[in-house]
Structures are given as structure tokens and as C-alpha cells.
Amino acid sequence: MQIFSSTFGRRSLLLGGAAMATAAAGCSIDTGTPSAKPTAAGSEAAAEFVFDTTGVKLPTDKVAFRWLDSGDLKAKYLDPVIASFGEQHSNVTVTYDGAGWDQVNQVVPLGIRNGSAPDVFALPQNVPPQTAIAEGWVQPLDSVIPNFDKWRAAFPDTALIPGIHVFDGKVYSWPLNSTRRLEKMLFTSTDLADKAGVDPDAIKTWDDFRDAAKKLTGAGKPGYLVTGDHLWVVAMYLANTAGWRGVMTDGLDMRTGKYSFASDEFISAVEFLKSLVADGSVVPGYLTLKDADARAQFPAGIAGSMFNGPWDLRAWKEKSPDFNFTLNPLPSPDGKPYHIPFAERGANQTWLYAKTPIPEVAGVILNYLGSVEGQTKMVELTQGTLVSMIPEANESVDHALLDPNAKKAAELARELMRAAPQLELRTADAGKIKMELKPVEPGLQNVMQGIMSGQLPDAKKALAELDGKLQAALEGAFTAAKAAGADADFQQTVFPNWDPSKEYTQADYDALG
Template identity: 30%
Template sequence: MGDLTRRRVLQAAALSAAGALTAGCSTGGDPGGGGSVAAGRLTWWDHQNQLEPAKRKIFEKFAAAEGGVPVDYTYNNPAKLGQALQLAKQSNQLPDVHSNAGLQVPVPQLIAGGWVGPLELNDAALKRLDGKLIEGIHVFDGKVHSFPIFDYHVYSNVTWFNTKLVGQAGLDPEAPPRTYDEFRSAARAVRDSSGGKAQGWIWNIGMTDRIGDQVNVLAQAAGFEGGGGVLYRTGEYAYHSEPYLTVIEFLLSLQQDQLLVPGSQTLIDDAARTRWTAGIAGYYFDGPWCPGVALKHTPEFAESLGVGPVLTPNPGEPATYRGTQGGEYWITPSTKMAGQANQLLSDYFTTEEYSVEIANTMSQPPRDLGAVEKSTAHPAYKKLITWFADQVFLAPEAVVRNPQTSKVGAETKAIKPGLGDIVQGAFSGDVTDVPAALKELSDKSNAERERAVEAAKKKGAEVSLDDYAFPNWKPRADYGKDQY
């Protein structure tokens, strides 16, 4: 199990194994994997509900192609996939292909633990991926283990809204709120005009990993000069800095002003999104995948779909930062279907056609951004992608400068409570001193980084804390290869 702790496994086992292993929709068949299902069938698990239509088309084509086989596909909510994979690993039933959402373990640890193995993509696929594969992110010890299907121009805290409720409140759907004050005013207007039928805002506070990522984005838009709590110039963790405090204070104030849907503290994204489309709230924070999921289940909501960019404390164009897009699909080393899995990934999932399909389903921006205009995506989605192009900049990454820092990642232990846990605790009242909790998180994170660096060095890695500092970084600019 690598560093996946017994406590995590026991927590996963507390769920119904059958429910966890069959969540979502499947093409049928036993969801077990690693060659454990009927001979000649490939198993695939992931968390990409919005991409299911595109994958179904591909799986049908692959089953009919020379050398192809049927594919048993299972969707798991991002909050559940990690638990399902842990249970499957224990019983030697990992699927042949899977995404890693929810495992929260660095890829080198997954490799060492037998969760993922190298791919054997064909020459045509490698040519399409030229320049997109980075050692320490997609390539490990010279072997390709995964590849990006999405572009890095993305953030997870988009301001989605119901244009019908907004219009009824006397607000202009073409002028979405951009600042904290504008958002608070708009949310209050929606609540007050609904006659008690709707609140201003709903959020998936039950997903600590997701809200942690969203708060990181909001902190960048509030002026934090780093990512994931780390200052780019110094490499130090600074969760306790002013931008994070400003963001969390703003979010909590929305609850204090009774603008948040009651019960949001325990909601995951599927439930929050469903309630939002049902008209229970005017605004919902979610990623670009929101319309792809929402309109799949409630296509009539397309007439009420509106979008705004990430919020900022004060007027001005937001700036956010994102590292190289990681891989999405990984192969299980024990699979008996390696040849078919590599054929499927090479011939279908590295192509421009798949980028268009991704855009059609309104997932994250596809690796080929030009595919968005060729797609049938909702106008709100297309508008959002143009904002991403102006508001998201390529961040510096230690692993790009020095691939051996991936070995530090393999030694690093997760700090608990993390950012999402602290934010969730602040909403529930369990965390009463947010500044102190954030300072403790910064201190523990810095100490763990130092410990992990030393541990990696003892095992032969040529790394140092200097690998994480980029003194020449500048805000509102991409950090290109020539700057390393």
C-alpha cells in the first residue's frame, strides 16, 4: 500500500464495498479489474463524469477496431474514487486503466506501491505529445507513465450562476459580479427577491480537497504570489499570509450574512450542483466542468446558465497560476490487458479529435485549446475559456527544474489538518482560530519539506531546498523553460 495508511484503508472499508466499487454508471460487467473480469474485456475507472459520452463513443469504436476489445467503464465521484481504488488494491482487483483522483499520494509512491506502471505508446501518439511530456510529471526514470489531456489554463473557482434568478433580482446577467462586495450584494439580491425560495450561494464544503484547491485559487486572485500555499520566489509555505486570511474571512462572512444554503457544510459537488440547477441558490463556485455535468442531467438548464470569473477583493483583472498539467489516465502494472490498454490510449486519447470531444462535453480545457471553437460547447463555457487564456499563467515547478525532486514527493507525508480541513472546520465552528491554524499548517508544511528533502538525499537524490525557490519569478507572466 506504500504510504496509504491503515487508518485510511479502514475508513474506506467502512463504506459499503459494493457501493464504492460500482458508484456511477458503467458499461456493464464486474467492476473488478487487473484482468479479473471475463477474458477479453478491459476495465476502466475514473472520476470524469462529464467525459462519459466522449469515452463511450471511443470505447464503442475500440471494441469494433482490429485488436480492440470491449471496455467496462465505471464512474466514481472524485470524493469516492480513492476509497474504491484502495479497496480494489487490497483484493487485487484494480482496474486495467484508472485515474488517481482521491489517492492523494505522489506518483513515485504509486509506482513503488504497484498502483501504476509505464505505458508503451506508439510512435504516432508520442509525436502528437511532443513537448508535452515532462520528466517527474508524466515521465519517471525515462519511462512514460501518463500524458496530459487538458491544458494548464484553468482554475477551479469559477463563479457560475442562474441567469433566471439573477434576472428576477434585477441584476444584469451580462455583468456578473467580479469583486467580493459585488458578489455579496448580488447574492443578497437573489435571496431577497426569491420570496424565501432561494439563497444567494451554495458550495461543496463537504469536499475538503476541492475547497482547499478553490481557496488556493481565490488566494492567488487576492494577490498571493505562489501556489498551493508556497511562495514562488522563496519556496516557503505561507498559508497564514494576508491573501488567505482575506479569502477565508470573505467566505465565512457569506455564511454569517445568511447567504449560504443551509447544509452546504456536508455537500459534495454532485449534490450541491444538483440543488443549484434546481433553483435553490443563485450562485455556485465550481470548475469549468460544471456545465458539462449539470447539463447532462438537466439539459433545460442551458437557458439559465451564466458565468463569471474568479472573484477578487478589489476591482481589477485576476491573475492565477497553474503548473504543467499532469497525466489523467494510468495503467495498472498487473493488468493482463496491457497491449489493448496501450492501443486504446495511443490511438484515441492522444488525438485532436479527443480534444474536440473534451470541449464538446465542457470538461477542463482540452490540451489543444483551438478545439474549443470547433466544439458545440455552451457559449458560457467558450467565454470562460477566453478568460482562462488571459487570467492563468504557467507557474514554476521544482520538478521541471530538477526531476529528482519527485523523490522528495515520494518521501513527503500529507499534513493534517490540511487547508480544506481548516476551511471546513471554520464553517462548522470546529476551528475557532483560523490564523493560528493556518500558521501551524505553514510551519508543519515547511518542516515536512525539510525532512523529506533530507530523507531523499539519504537515498541518493541530488536535491535541496533551493530547488523550490524561484527568485526570478514575476507575477502576471508565464515561467518559461528559459527561466529555469
Template identity: 30%
Template sequence: MNTFSRRRFLQAAGAAGALALGAAACGGDSGSGSGTGGASALTWWDHQLQLQPAKKRIFEKFAKAPGGMPVDYTFNNPEKLGQALQLAKQSNQLPDVHSNAGLQVPAPQLINEGWMAPLELSSEAVANLKDVLLDGIHIFDGKVYSFPIFDYHVYTNVTWFNTKVAEQAGLDPSAPPTTYDTFRAAARAVQSKGGGAAPWTWNIGMTERTADQLNYLAQAAGFEGNTGMLFKNGEFAYHDDAYVDSLDFLLSLKKDKLMMAGSESWVDTDARGRWSAGAACYYFDGPWCPGVVLSAAPQFAESLGVAPILTPSGGAVRTYHGPQSGDYWLTPKSKHAEAANKLLSDYFTTPDYSVEVANTMSQPPRDLDAVEKSTAHAEYKKLIGWFRDTVFLAPTPVVKNVAITKVQVETKPVEPNLGTIIQGAFTGDVPDVKAALKKLSDDSSAERERAIKAAQAKGAEVSLDDYAFPDWKPGADYTLDQYK
């Protein structure tokens, strides 16, 4: 067993962030920014639309600071960034710094394939991060590769709504729907009296996002695990009633014509844009939703409403999230590594940046107390308060045994995955949801067993037991000391 300790952290930090998919959150547009720059500029690609104003201010300061330089920033939708990065890797044109949204490959494998280099952060930066860096998530082979800018108190299936459309339908915005039945009732009210607005829209064409959202819906419905894996025994159970019932609920909205036509192929830009324009009342999205919408349409602030994640029949909400992964990664062949490390150390690890993150209403910042110091919308602040009370730190196998990174390197994607099953269920290509989810459980188990054997054959000390946490308890954080 390999557990995280303060001593191990200091050793790793003195030498110098688990999955590279954590960047799959955050809203996005479909366009891109300024493109790659010349040798005189540090290039930076990511998918964080709502953080652009904060980054613009930082990049302008950095360009004028001692040891700084201009930064050429490019933005891509999270679904498209992975494709852009793959093309850039093939042509040896990766940016100096990038996020990993859309790559869908574990960080250890990306490191082995030459995508990322270790960071050399300043001592002040290391001190700011002392409580969040973990082996197998941010630290690999004793070196820090990335760090989180967000906090783990988050889920991505928030019920956002247009208060003016709700009022027109005779609904009380101060008492929004919180259960499947009350949501259906509210949607039907919009259908009949909403002035032509659709009751609900969703970004079903964004399969990575919808998979993440269904994982949280299943947790809120009672699933005691994450990404299909039960905490206590480590078994895959995508076919659990919580998953089946949650997906059946979503499908019923389409069946009852409560879903906006076209949603099956839309990404967040399409669905969110129509929702914020008043074409739909309800939209499921992450906490970054107001940051994206209000930056483009400040007047929508008067119409913004929020409700917590839906549950089948009410009661306490319990969701679970592992430690946040790293957000920004350095390219090995960067000609501006020293400047990139200075930029990351001096600006993106600081408490002030947590306030900047909160100001832009992105995911909850690494320092949650920064939210109250921010200029964020009152509905966003309300949501972060719910997150504090209803999101718990999940047990994470790679923190229990860092050798699981060797399994991650060997693991191949299972297809069809949860997101493609969801989309197929909405398009009619997956008629038997329960059977498809059972096959996903079986295929995921088989692939993990194969990857474990492959890792063991190369000397990794790892087993299925590393995925089980029999001492886990619902509604509580799984803390670092419990890994011992």
C-alpha cells in the first residue's frame, strides 16, 4: 500500500499535478482564440471560457513583469480541445501550457507518451499548495506535474432555470423543483403556459459531460460510488437501479415532449445559448453556467435561478467527488519552460487567484472562503453553499496505492461508454438501457482485470483489493488518514 503523507509531500516538493479528465468540466464555446504564437510568446491552450477575463488580466501583468513575456492564448470547446491537442502533438506543435480536456487518457499514460513535463514551482507556490498535492494525481515519480485550481465540493448536474419563464408559467421561482415528480410538474406548466418556451434542454451531444452528469444524478438517487464503481467493494455497477432510474427519468422528459427538439446532438454552447435566450426554462449544467452566460449577456442576471441536483423523492442530497486533478500542464519540448513555471507559480497558485476564479463563477475555487469575498451572483453563492453541505470527498484508489497509475497506463477505453449509451438511448439506438449498462459494468470489470494483470506482469504491486474501501461511510468525507 502506498499512502500520502506530509513527509512524502515535502520530499516531492523539494525535488520539483488523477486523472487528466478533471478538466472535462467548465463550460465552453465552439470557437478558438488567437492561435499559436511565435517564438517571442508563450502559448497557452485551454477550455475554460469563463476564466478568460481573469487570465487576460494575469497575462497582461505577466508580459510587463520581470522575467515575464507575452502569452498567446487559444480557447477551444472541451469536446474539441482534445482533437486540437492530438493534431498538435502529431505535428510537434503542442503549446507551452495546456489543459487536458477531451483527451480522455489518464495522466500517467500521457506523461509516458511525452505529453507533459514536471513543473519547477517556487517555494511560495509549493507552500500555497501544501494541502492539495497528491501522489498519483499531481505528483508522479516524486515530481509535481500539475495542481488544482478548483475545490472538490462540486457536482455538474445543477438545475438552472429562467425565473421569468417560470413566473409566466405560474411557478414560484423561490420554490423550484427538487424531485423528479416536481420537475415533471414544473415542466408541464411551462409546456402549457410558458409562452412558447420549451420546458427543458440538455447538451446530449456532449457525451463526456452527460456521463459525468448522470454519475451525479445516480449518486443523488442513492448510488454509493462514483463513475459506476461502488466504494465499499470496488465493483462496477452501472446497471444499479440508481443509474437505470435516473436515465429513465431523463428519457421520460423526451417521451413526454418536455425536451427541446434538437437536444440530442447539441453541445453546451447550443443548449445553454438557447436556454439563456429564453427558448427553454430549465437547463442542467455545472456551476460555471452563470459565468459563461453573464459574460455574454449581463442582463440575464435578473432571470437567473438555481436549484440543487434533482433526487427521485426528496430528502438529503449526498454526492461524492474525488480530489481535484491538475488543470494546467507543461509541454516537455517547451522553449519557455522557465517563464511558464514563473507564470504558474506567481499567479495561479495564489489565494488571490481563488478570488478571481470565484469572480468569474467557474467551478468552486480551491479556497471556498474566497466565494464570499467575490463579486459572484447571489445564486452562484447560494449554490456553493449547497456544495459545502452535500458534496463529500470520495475514496480514491490511486491515493490508496500509487501503483494504480501503472494500471491506468495499461487501461484501454471501454466502448460504448456511459456517454455514448446515454446519447444512444435518446436517439433510439440503445433500446434496452438496463442491458447496455450491465454490459458496460461487465466490460469495465474485464478491462480493469486485464489491465491489472498487465501491470503486475511489469512489476506493479497492485490488485483488485486496492479499489475497495470497506470502511467507507455514506455522507462523510474519506480523509487522508483513512488510507492508512
């Protein structure tokens, strides 16, 4: 089986508002840690990138181009590409600023007010795309990217989604990479496992993991690392291994259109986590630990094991080259195979400033970034940790440039993850519905913290109350959107032909009529 050779399916549903307020934060699709100081032309342009400027009238005077986003792994790709453009066009001073989400949240709104926003930027976390468009922050890409029709045609038919990337028939943003990647796999410190007599490859069931965590703890280090701000993600993934049909990341069962956090499968995942705490196997003070900080400490031996995604592989390799670990799929309750349903809407979107004085520069760079050649380079420069939504790009990579652990993570994602149906591909008015979705407080993140801390002793009751609030918010959004003239029928969230063990394809949408 080839690691980067299959057509990636769709992912997504009605996320946003109530669902992600469920978590009070997004999943770890993008950890958003700063990628170091802003860099300019010449900093990392080790590779040659060919930019197509055919028919484009680029500026000849001195101009400055700035790109601002949350940084992290994607900086390994964006930084050298943008720097290379500056090297090839000496009159253009370029800056890639991967400064983290705090900087994005502050700088972009201020730049909009002052008329000096970066030419390309990530939207602040509290600004929906519809708001940015309505307020005139951003502009569509259709007339900016050269040979736009050819550029768009390289993506799968369902890659650019109404209400996420496409608004009023215009493409405003696009997914830099796929979200078909497991946010939670089992990572185990090889050295600590050897010391404790634990074989990570033999951990297949929840009981296997519980026993291994006890042994690791008994050998001198906490057996398991989990953090308060990611308990909810861990619980969702564990519940999926038990057969729960909640779709990452909002937990809606797309077969019924219902939330089911109080289901037996989810409750069993919660009880499993509580058993690890009761065993004394969890890192002390885990409820106040921040996930990004804790993950960075894993190579130093903060714990023997953790459930983590692939985003730290590159950082661990660079900063802790002597750290040895194993990577395995999550255990399931009885060791049986499972599937993780997910919504493929892509990750790491950026937007073009409506008042940029040099849209031609942005267009040429964006044209390369989203091309088959550019997407192939993305996979290679991130050593396989980022995967493209363009199948041809994944098939074209030089496998010698990929990190073995990243390749294994990608392979596991292909084996275990299945694209679920999503509302945005059923109604073009999904964005209007989403705008009516009211946040639910407390969300899943706070409810999970309350359960684990003992403040909410009846987990089933607390989660049932959350289900009710989320359901009311979702149905209320449909009612409000319909009253405003949108194509909004709550039955659009119900996909009776969805089989969570299979990819949900365009043919499945068509079969609904």
C-alpha cells in the first residue's frame, strides 16, 4: 500500500459556533505555535521554486509583500517559497511572519482598521469568514490567481466547499493541506518503556494500555501524559475506537443529526480516562497543563506515553535528535479494528487582503502554492507530516525525503480514517446556518474538565445536558436561517446512507436526491 497514493475524501460538517464552542477551541489541526522570528528573502530558500508569471504584470518599483499566519509546521514550506520569490524578484521585499495565533488575533484587526494589514493573512480565531467578507476585509481569488480555472481543477471536486472556501460562487480561500491525519496516536518513550519492561507494539486494548501505564509509573515516571485543554479530543478519539459515530471535530452523528456525548461509547471512554487517573498513572497537575507545552516536554521524559498527533515529529527530530519513541494506533476497548470518521475541509486557510496594493504578487505565489508541483514540495519540505488534498501531489513525492515516522502516521491515517458527510456539500446555505449558530457554554472542554476534577460527579448527566444544549443550538440555527430565507432544513444534517466504515463520496450525496 502506497502511503501517499490514494484519493482523499471529503471531511466536514456543521462545525463552528456551537460545536467548537463545545471545545472552546479548535482541534490540533494547526498547533499555531510561533515558527521563530519573521524571515525575509534569502533566509531559507534552499530549494528552487518555479513561479509562473505568464501574462502577469508584476510591479517593477520597490514594493513589500507580507504574509502573516500562525506559523508552526507549515512555515517549513511557506517560508522558503516566499523567500525564494523575493530572491527571484529583487524589487519585492518579502516577509513571512509565522508569529502564532496571539499575534494574528491582534495584528490583523489592527491592520484592517489602519489600512495596513498583511497582504495575505490567517483570519483571527474569533472572526468568521462571512464577517471578514461582509466587512470588506478580504477579496476573492478568482481574478487574482493566474490561470485560475486550471489551478482550481487540480483539486478534487469537493475540495473547495461552499461556506468554507467559496462564498457567492467566488473562491476566497483554499486548504493548504489535508486534515486526513490522526490527531491522536499512541506515542511511547522507548527508553522509559525498556526500563519498565513495556512492549509498546503489544498494546492493543485499553486494558493493555492501562497495565503499561502502571508499569511505566512504577519504574519512576508517570505512565501517561494528558492535558486539561485536550481531554475532550482524547475522549472523542477513544470513543471512536469504541464505535461511537461522533464526527471529529464537533461530535455530531451524521446518520441521525443528533449529538450523543452521553452515549455508552463516549461514557466508556470517559471512565477509561478516569481509571488511569485513579491508578496514579497520569502526570500530576494534568488539568492545568497546556497541551503545546506538555508535548514539548515529552522528549525530556515528563511521562512514558501520550496520545498525540504528527505535528511534533519535525520539532522532536530537530530539537531532541536523541529521543527515541514508538508510534502506534490508539488501543481500542477489545483490540478490534475501528475507524475514525472525520470531516475533510482541509487546514491552514489564508485570505487575501482586500486592499493589498500588490495582488499580482500574491496571485503568483498562491498559484504556485496550490499547484501540483507546489503541493508536492509542501509534502517533501515537511517530510511528509503535511499531506496534500491533491492526489497527484501525494503520488509525486520523493519518498527518500520523508520522515519514517511521518510516513507511518500518514499510513495509519489512510487506514483508519474515513471521510464523513458534511452539510456544506448538501446545501450552499450552510454558511448562513453557521452564522446563526450560538455558542454553548460550558462546552465539551469545560464539561470534561469538570468530570475529571470531580466537580461534575455524574458524567452521564453532565454530558446529556450538553447534548441537549448543543441540539437546541443547532436546530435553532436552522430555524433562524430558514426564517431569513436560507435553504435550511434540519433533515439536511441526516445522512441515512452513511456507513462510518466507508468513505462518503459524491455518489453518496447524489443518492440522497
